[in-house]
Amino acid sequence: MTDPDTDDPDADSLTDAVETFLSEADTAYEEYERGYTDADAVVRRLEPAIEQLRSATDGE
Template sequence: MAETESAVETFLDRADAVFEDYENGYVDPDAALSTLESHVDTLREDLES
């Protein structure tokens, strides 16, 4: 269970960073969505292994 919690925590930290970058105008919506999709894929891989 600790691995799952770690994977989710890492995902949430990365997602928060994307939202913050978007809100500050550092990335456009398409780039933010693409980055979030990548983080979701990574989370899935971590949970499946």
């Protein structure tokens, strides 16, 4: 596991990917719970963030 306090660009990329995913997930689930969207739309919304997360972890 990498130290988040280093200047490692891969660590920054992973941190950014995790933050993006969590933000998208929070928003998507909130919209789903309020009835603004359906489950399929939630999955479609999260797919790009999941791919970014996968790409960031491929280098680990």
